Amino acid sequence: MSAVTYIGLGSNLGDSLQILTEAVHKIAALGPVKVSKLYQSPPMGPQDQPNYLNAAVQLVTDLAPLALLDELQRFEQESGRVRLRRWGERTLDLDLLMYGQEQIQNERLTVPHIGVMERDFVLIPLLDLDAELQLKGQLLKDLPILKHPSLDVLDAGNWAKI
Ligand code: ROI
Numbered sequence: 001m002s003a004v005t006y007i008g009l010g011s012n013l014g015d016s017l018q019i020l021t022e023a024v025h026k027i028a029a030l031g032p033v034k035v036s037k038l039y040q041s042p043p044m045g046p047q048d049q050p051n052y053l054n055a056a057v058q059l060v061t062d063l064a065p066l067a068l069l070d071e072l073q074r075f076e077q078e079s080g081r082v083r084l085r086r087w088g089e090r091t092l093d094l095d096l097l098m099y100g101q102e103q104i105q106n107e108r109l110t111v112p113h114i115g116v117m118e119r120d121f122v123l124i125p126l127l128d129l130d131a132e133l134q135l136k137g138q139l140l141k142d143l144p145i146l147k148h149p150s151l152d153v154l155d156a157g158n159w160a161k162i
Pocket of ligand 1 (some may be wrong): 043045052093121
């Protein structure tokens with residue numbers, strides 16, 4: 001059984017565009033993908049760190065949630081992932097945001113990902129992929145936080161060259 005999943009991508013260390021592009025290509029090897037626009041967003045957390053590049057990918061996959069998480073964590077490691085401090089700068093974050101309609105809670109994984117509804121740098125890319133997306137019965141596009149978005153579109157085209 002395949003599931004429609006959503007993955008959030010973020011980077012603010014190194015050549016972030018190159019890093020996100022490579023990550024999208026690796027994710028695309030797991031199944032059919034749709035890719036959001038590419039955004040630049042001010043850091044949530046300490047302000048003395050660079051802006052982030054953010055995007056999201058919709059992936060249709062046969063992988064079970066933890067098998068998918070294994071792959072995403074492998075991709076993070078392969079990017080030479082560096083995390084300097086909590087809430088601080090990082091080379092690559094790949095967050096499993098949603099896995100079909102499933103609610104998952106264990107030592108390794110919480111799905112839907114905590115914070116989705118509070119983070120415009122996650123919500124806006126998600127809405128590129130499905131404008132009618134809902135979480136816990138809430139249409140994401142109707143969330144008040146979206147009235148004053150803090151992020152900018154960097155590339156509305158096929159930036160990942162998929
Ligand atoms: N801030 C922004 N703008 N984008 C991110 O992807 C991001 N990721 C993080 C924290 C440190 C919370 N801040 C972020 O992990």
